[in-house]
Amino acid sequence: MTTKYGWTGWLALAVVVAAPAAFGQQNRDWNAIQITPHRLTDNLYYLEGTGGHIGLLVGDDGIIMIDDQFAPLSEKIHAAIRGISDLPIRFLINTHIHGDHTGGNAFFGGMGIPIVSRENVYVRLMQGGSPKEALPVLTFSDSVNLHLNGEDIVVVPTPPAHTDGDSYIHFRNADVIHAGDVFRTIAYPRVDDVNGGTFAGSLAALQLLIDMAGPNTRIIPGHGVVSSRDDVIKFRNMAIEVRDRVQSLIDEGRSLEEIVAAKPTADLDEEWGFDPPDLLLPVLYAELTQ
Ligand SMILES: [Zn+2]
Numbered sequence: 001m002t003t004k005y006g007w008t009g010w011l012a013l014a015v016v017v018a019a020p021a022a023f024g025q026q027n028r029d030w031n032a033i034q035i036t037p038h039r040l041t042d043n044l045y046y047l048e049g050t051g052g053h054i055g056l057l058v059g060d061d062g063i064i065m066i067d068d069q070f071a072p073l074s075e076k077i078h079a080a081i082r083g084i085s086d087l088p089i090r091f092l093i094n095t096h097i098h099g100d101h102t103g104g105n106a107f108f109g110g111m112g113i114p115i116v117s118r119e120n121v122y123v124r125l126m127q128g129g130s131p132k133e134a135l136p137v138l139t140f141s142d143s144v145n146l147h148l149n150g151e152d153i154v155v156v157p158t159p160p161a162h163t164d165g166d167s168y169i170h171f172r173n174a175d176v177i178h179a180g181d182v183f184r185t186i187a188y189p190r191v192d193d194v195n196g197g198t199f200a201g202s203l204a205a206l207q208l209l210i211d212m213a214g215p216n217t218r219i220i221p222g223h224g225v226v227s228s229r230d231d232v233i234k235f236r237n238m239a240i241e242v243r244d245r246v247q248s249l250i251d252e253g254r255s256l257e258e259i260v261a262a263k264p265t266a267d268l269d270e271e272w273g274f275d276p277p278d279l280l281l282p283v284l285y286a287e288l289t290q
Pocket of ligand 1: 101162
């Protein structure tokens with residue numbers, strides 16, 4: 001059940017609130033995990049390890065980092081960054097709260113790197129008992145622009161989607177967007193309703209991503225492969241199809257148990273069924289029957 005992009009990493013989120021120090025650290029051989037840099041442009045990279053992809057903008061002004069995977073990987077991740085550049089890390093942006101994206105906050109925040117996120121990420125990390133150095137120091141509720149390394153970076157909050165604290169990071173000149181986990185290429189949309197996510201908001205957030213992107217924009221997903229706007233459109237359309245099928249069954253008066261038994265996504269599961277199937281239908285059913 002644990003693969004390269006380990007869904008157990010996502011399940012770790014459930015533990016974030018209760019025990020931030022321990023999340024996601026069970027049943028993993030951290031020593032075996034390699035951090036692999038991928039270069040997208042002259043000065044834009046993403047790091048692949050386990051957990052969410054880490055974005056890096058590197059230039060004379062220093063480094064902007066997006067997300068930081070799991071705490072036990074922090075030193076490896078730092079070494080991988082140092083393999084690219086010795087310049088200081090100027091900002092660390094969290095795309096959302098999950099432990100496979102914020103687990104390294106204490107390490108990097110402890111180095112004095114300012115962490116930037118939506119206010120909801122700060123509030124939930126704080127309420128979950130995260131140490132002070134792991135907390136964002138600069139939060140926002142509307143779009144934020146950063147101007148470093150000749151790049152115009154726009155950090156855009158999304159509607160409540162994967163969580164209620166998701167952001168897109170758009171590197172306008174490079175024409176690259178880091179989409180966090182609102183867009184993953186490995187599975188159905190994941191709605192973390194415990195952390196304020198919604199399926200309807202996911203559709204709206206995907207539309208926002210489609211609107212932000214151009215035909216040549218490259219989109220770094222939270223998990224999976226670098227994609228295009230057309231890939232996001234395909235993903236969004238799949239999500240609408242799933243919603244409509246479940247809505248039809250609800251309209252027929254079916255219960256959640258009957259809907260799960262009917263396997264309404266059977267023909268889609270081979271492509272999108274990476275996550276355990278019991279994660280999608282209950283949350284969608286609950287939202288559609290509110
Ligand atoms: Zn996530």
